Amino acid sequence: MSRRHYDLPPLTTLSAFETAARHLSFKNAAQELSVTPGAVSHQIKALEGELGVALFQRKHRGVELTREGQELFETLVTSFRQISRQLLKTRQNGEEDAVTVGSTTAVAALWLSPVTIRFWREYPDLNIHQITQDRPFHDTGQFDFFIRYGRDADTTLAHTSIYRDQLVPVARPDIADDLGKASLQELAAQRLIHLQSASQSWTTWADWFHELGYKGDISVGTRVTSYSLALQIARKGAGVALGWKRLIQPMLDSNKLAIVEGHSVPAPREFYLVGLPEDELSPNAQTLKNWILSEAKDSSV
Structure with a gap:
């Protein structure tokens, strides 16, 4: 369709603006779009010139959206998301009934997949696509919702609380038994398995010890980038992992891991179902969402 028919600015300017508004950073937008920050700035200035309003307030350490910028951003997010989802359905040969849900590999294996x-047994005709990755989800067009520890920075996404977990040290059962009720100082001296996640929301060993009031040194231990790998290393007896108790309950029940008793901290963040607003969810997606929330409530510990 011609631009004249819809009276739209060039889509490149709208895309640059949406990306910069989502990140609140021209630099991060440039990285996502594989262009220079100067190119992003040029596109946004062109858009502001055509609209005759400022969309950003330039500040010393970044940018903020103006009222007009926020209103345009919210409209573009909804529109781009709908376009993206329609294109996805077209690529999937019109598979309109499928629901897509994302999570980390650990959340998928330990909780979401079961x-x-x-759900499949109850609704055998409803197709579910699971996307697993251990980095933050950014392409909102590819899913209906995803499970996240802590709130997402994208304020246009709906956040529904699933549950709040307890954080406990876990190890191979014989190691956990030997440690008994170890003091915080003794625990800090063990080979700790540190998770270095691309998402900054995950609680670290340093956070955990700080919450308990311990201010001493913490073992450097082993560093991994996947929580699934952290649990497997602990299971093999190569260290002590920080366990989200309810999430890893299957491994506790099967005696693959055991809690080092004596210290527990409520998780500072909740697990959320993050995704499309209610009025953008398909009936099938709403059915799956209700099922997930019901399962979380029924399995509370």
């Missing part, structure tokens, strides 16, 4: 299997 929940989804039970």
